[in-house]
Amino acid sequence: MSDSPTLRPTPSNQFSFSRLKTFHQCAFRYRLRYLKGLKEAFRSIESFLGTTVHDVLEWMYAQRGEGRSPSMAEVLERFEEAWRQEWPEDVAIIRTNEGPDVYYRRGREMLERFHGEAWAKDRSETLALEQRFNQRLSERISFTGFADRVGRTTQGVLFVIDYKTSKNMGDPSDFSEGPQAPLYAACALENHGDEVALAGYHYLRHGQSNWHDVDREKGRRLLERFKNMAEEVLDKTEFPAKPGILCAWCGFNHICTFAEVPEDFSGGRRLTEEKMGAFSNGG
Numbered sequence: 001m002s003d004s005p006t007l008r009p010t011p012s013n014q015f016s017f018s019r020l021k022t023f024h025q026c027a028f029r030y031r032l033r034y035l036k037g038l039k040e041a042f043r044s045i046e047s048f049l050g051t052t053v054h055d056v057l058e059w060m061y062a063q064r065g066e067g068r069s070p071s072m073a074e075v076l077e078r079f080e081e082a083w084r085q086e087w088p089e090d091v092a093i094i095r096t097n098e099g100p101d102v103y104y105r106r107g108r109e110m111l112e113r114f115h116g117e118a119w120a121k122d123r124s125e126t127l128a129l130e131q132r133f134n135q136r137l138s139e140r141i142s143f144t145g146f147a148d149r150v151g152r153t154t155q156g157v158l159f160v161i162d163y164k165t166s167k168n169m170g171d172p173s174d175f176s177e178g179p180q181a182p183l184y185a186a187c188a189l190e191n192h193g194d195e196v197a198l199a200g201y202h203y204l205r206h207g208q209s210n211w212h213d214v215d216r217e218k219g220r221r222l223l224e225r226f227k228n229m230a231e232e233v234l235d236k237t238e239f240p241a242k243p244g245i246l247c248a249w250c251g252f253n254h255i256c257t258f259a260e261v262p263e264d265f266s267g268g269r270r271l272t273e274e275k276m277g278a279f280s281n282g283g
């Protein structure tokens, strides 16, 4: 197996919401990741926590689909197993004054709240989990992404929901909460032939959901806007760095000469340096 960090660049016409968001946050990072196909040297523990919690939620709904209803103890056991057994070497704790237990407890709390509240009340039907959407928007652009869950309410209304493990609940601006779930809802409308769908975010740390109505016309406008933004990015020839606090979470911060990583947030960079030191020492 090669040690090369180079992956195949993402096909130029495939645009996800996170691809556009990365461009908006730092065009230089976008260039390294999406155009040069470089792999980031680490992923943050926040990202690992999000993936692990999402996997447990997916398992819960899959179990329900098979007529089972996992108890809180089973859910927490599932989380603990994933957390303890699948700890990958590339996971970095960015905040140097925190340890992994902070995140472990946070994950447990989110799942406890979810199991006791939203899940207990939820009578909706699940149509798909981790549903991949891929919609051609123009000759040059396709929209792609994964929705956490697609279903129907007890009244039969189509919905798409995205589960969020972030602290902040987001605002409606383009790259915060933004149009991600509504874009998935627009695709779901096409796939299912419905006239209207609900697009929601459920904030696991707060136990709250935000819902937006998306009808055909709104869906069409959202996809058109996304296409225009993606085409603009596709035509860019310059990719300036935008250093800031997010550099601490950027897996290129060891090779980027523009990086600004405060000492208190240097866990990712340190992990990379340790790995590179071990590698050059033959470890």
Ligand code: SF4
Pocket: 026, 028, 029, 241, 242, 243, 244, 246, 247, 250, 251, 252, 253, 256, 257, 258, 259, 260
């Ligand atoms: S370290 Fe900062 S400036 Fe450099 S690519 Fe990453 S986010 Fe951009």
